[in-house]
Structures are given as C-alpha cells and as structure tokens.
Amino acid sequence: MQAPEFLASHASHVEKVLINTLKTRRSVVTERLIDAMSYSLLAGGKRVRPGLVVECFHACGGKEIEKTMAAAMAIECIHTYSLIHDDLPCMDDDDLRRGNPTCHKKFDEATAVLAADALQALAFELLAASEIPAELRCELIRTLAVASGCQGMVGGQMLDIQSESDSSGIDILAVERIHLHKTGALLRWCCEAGALLAGANEEQFDACSRYGKAVGLLFQIADDILDVTASSDKLGKSAGKDEAQNKATYVSLLGLTRARELAGEMREIAINACEALNGNGTQLKSLANYILERDS
C-alpha cells in the first residue's frame, strides 16, 4: 500500500475511536465543550501523526493496531489543542483552518481556549486509562508531556512568536531550533511511541527515532515550500502568509531551490534510517516521500 491509502485507513480507524470517546463524555456539563472539541478534532486533516505511530509500530513487528489507538488518539488531541491555541487572535490570528472557520470563529475565544485545555487533559487521560503495561504507560505519558511542553512544542511556539517580533537575528539554525521543538518533537514522539508499543529492540527504536527526527524537519521544510508554491484553496488556509508576515522560513532564508535540496537530504536521512528495519521499512519510506511530495 502507498502512503495516501494507508494514511486514510489509519485516519478512519482513529477517527472512529475518537468519535466514540467524545460521545461517552457528552453530558449537560460538557455539551458545549464536546461540540467545540469535536469540531476541531474531527475537521479532517491527513492524520500524519497517528500514521507515524501505527507505521513505526508495524515496522518494529507490532501486529494488533488496536494497541496503538490510545497513543494515536492522544497525539491528535495534543496536536488539535495546539492548532486551536495557535489560531487565537493573540497568537497567529487565523480565521481559516482546513477550509473551515477556526474554533474561536465558529464558537468564541473563551470556548476555544477551554476546548483546547480540555483536549490536552483528554490526551493524558486516554493514555493513562489505556491497557498499555503500566511502566510503559507512564513512560509514554512522561515523554508526551516533555515533547508537548515547554521543552518541546510549546517552547517552539514561544520561540516562533519571539522570532516574529524580532526576525533580524534569525538564521537557519534558529529556524531549525524552532521547528525541531514546535513540530519536530511531537512527530518524533509518534515514531518512538510506535516502536515502544511494538516492543522494539534498541536498534529498531534508534532507527524510528532517527526517522522521526528527519521526518520532523522534512515536514516543516515541505510546509514552508507549500506556503510559497500552493494555492490557498489547496491548503485550506491562507497561502503566502509567511512572506506577507515577513517570517523567517527555510524558503526565505535559503531560497526555494536550496530549500528543496535540503528537503531531499532530509528524506534521504529518513529513508536510510529505514534500512535498519530489516525490510519492514517500506511503508515508512513511502510516508517520507509523501510528506515531501504532498500538495497540501
């Protein structure tokens, strides 16, 4: 199977369990929150993160996909909460997300802040309540908290905002630091979590970890390229926004040609990491290609 197919299959799987999870939490207290959480959580998207969890799980010999669902749901809750907060007027101030009104536009700002807060809590609840062995459960919770907190995603978002208000001193290393934290830490977590859930040996775990780090940067470089080359229609959000905001990106700092080369190099690193997976890395290779070549 190629990446678009297996991503769609995993996406449909994780969406089914998410819908069920949200349904069981609907009550007179949670009504409005569950509406807002569902609105953002089920607004489509390629579900690359659950895809990485499941495919790294498979690549390390994991069989039953059900075993990855708590981690797959948790990562989508964390990712979605970060999108809701990033879109707020005091942050990126975006009205559109995947072609639809952002959460604070559809509901209101207070509801958006709270729905995202509840999604973060739900991520940890789902992992903690899962049937994963307790020691591993704790390790996944700890590493997800680190990857999404001040030393990971939130730290990267803070750096990003700081760099926007003063982009004068931003070089390519600073841009890389932003993205290794802002998007990279979570993407890497997906790969490592998939490996751990499969009971990977050290070599397999390292391969998934290296793959995850390369794919994290690849993902962001491809995003920066798409912002320049794709239409708003395709992206489901405003294209050309980086340039309009005078934002330091891989493209603005390196030019389109060199950015494309760098993305190619990252893809090579990712694909090389798959070689350590004894022939089980085929779908991960397809996924790396897809992340580079996607058109939205």
Added chain:
Amino acid sequence: MQAPEFLASHASHVEKVLINTLKTRRSVVTERLIDAMSYSLLAGGKRVRPGLVVECFHACGGKEIEKTMAAAMAIECIHTYSLIHDDLPCMDDDDLRRGNPTCHKKFDEATAVLAADALQALAFELLAASEIPAELRCELIRTLAVASGCQGMVGGQMLDIQSESDSSGIDILAVERIHLHKTGALLRWCCEAGALLAGANEEQFDACSRYGKAVGLLFQIADDILDVTASSDKLGKSAGKDEAQNKATYVSLLGLTRARELAGEMREIAINACEALNGNGTQLKSLANYILERDS
C-alpha cells in the same frame, strides 16, 4: 499545629521543589516561558491544595512527606494554569491576581496562553516521572486528567461562562453544579490522592473523599461570602466583582445569612467525615475551619 502554621510549612516545602523543578528546565528555548510560569506559579497563595494532599496523606497514616510532592506540585501546576487562562481578556479579563499584575498583563497574552499550556503538560510530566508505583501513578494521572478536564474543572469554567451570559435560569443547584466541577473536582482529587499515596484502606479513602467534596463546596461558598465582606486590599483582587457583574453566587441567590449557614453545614459534613479517621483527622478539621474563617 493549627492550619495557618502547617499550611505555611507545606507551602514552603512545595515551593522549594517547584523552584528546583523550574530551574532544571531553564534553557535558551524555555527562557521566557519559564519566566512566565515561575511568575504565576510562585506568586504566593495559601497552597490549600498541596495542604489537602499532605494532610489527607498524614491522616491515612502516611509518613514521608516527600512521597506527596509530585502530586502536590502537579496540582499547583494545574491550578495555576487555570488561573492564568481564567484571567485572560476573553475569559474573566482580570488585571490583578494576589495583588500583582496577572500573567498576560506582566508578559503578554500569547505568552500567558503558552505558559499555562506548558504548566498543564508539566503537571502530568511530574506525576509520570515520579517514584510512585506505576499502577498508582497511572491512576493519579488519569483521575487528575478527569478532574481537570471537560468533565471537571474546565467543564465547570465553561458552565460558569455560559451562566454569565444568561443568568436568568440559574438556581442554587446550577451554582452548585458549576462549583462541584470548577473548583470542587480538583479539591476532592487532592484529598483522594493524599489517601491513595498513603495506602489508605477503603474506609479511610471514603472519608477523605467525602471530606474533599464538602471542603470543595465550603471553599466556594466562603469565596462568595468574602467577595461581599472583604476589602480588595485583603483579597489581592477586586472585591465586590460578583455583584458588579451580576453573577449568580451563593450569596446573591441565598442572601448572606443563609450562605453562612450553608457554609457551616458543609463544615459539619467535612468534620464528621474526619471521625472515620480514628483520631488522625485533627489537622483536617482545623483546615476545614480555616477554609471557612479565612479573611482572604
């Protein structure tokens, strides 16, 4: 020891470990976030929540206070994140908290949103990384996530905001539902967590749980009374705000006299619950009295 003394002692203990924790996470990535997180986390406060954890732990026979510190720190991280978000312009729009500028006033809105997000992640990280036995660690993480998420604190805050925009249908049961979720769920979690950490038997756990539920309501009724009777100076925030905002409170719905009676009844329930603790409930009784009689 009376409540003000042992609360101060536990507060100083938990603040010391919090300061240390934040210090180890300071880096070029986290600099600004750690500043904002520390600013709000270490802005004083009575530390009633860690006090409840430690005292329920003691009341159930727990000895080494160190064993409660992960839970005590986690609950302060969750409580502080909720205050930061509640103070935002799109929520309660408060400029002052404990006599100092609120986080978004001292820093800016984006930093405040992110610092709070990072505090929530830190809460779960600290529990997950603790030396509590793994099964119990997962149970504490799961219950903290439930108590702080859409079915607990965040759900209560959402109800509170909804009731402000339309307070016409709000009766005393609706007010109680708001507070059982908004403040009650976390206060109860503190008591139950303290019991579990001490290895409480069923009777002890139930006593702490009943105590926690009563203290949760007592806390809020006392807060509503203070809003009417205390000065802004004492409170460190604007007094009389509930009335100015035409907010449904225990006092606005029941009058001051009946609200005081109800608080007294909650104190009785809390104190009665302590009787099941075989003479170890003395400090918990003192704490219930203090929560009712505090002047700020």
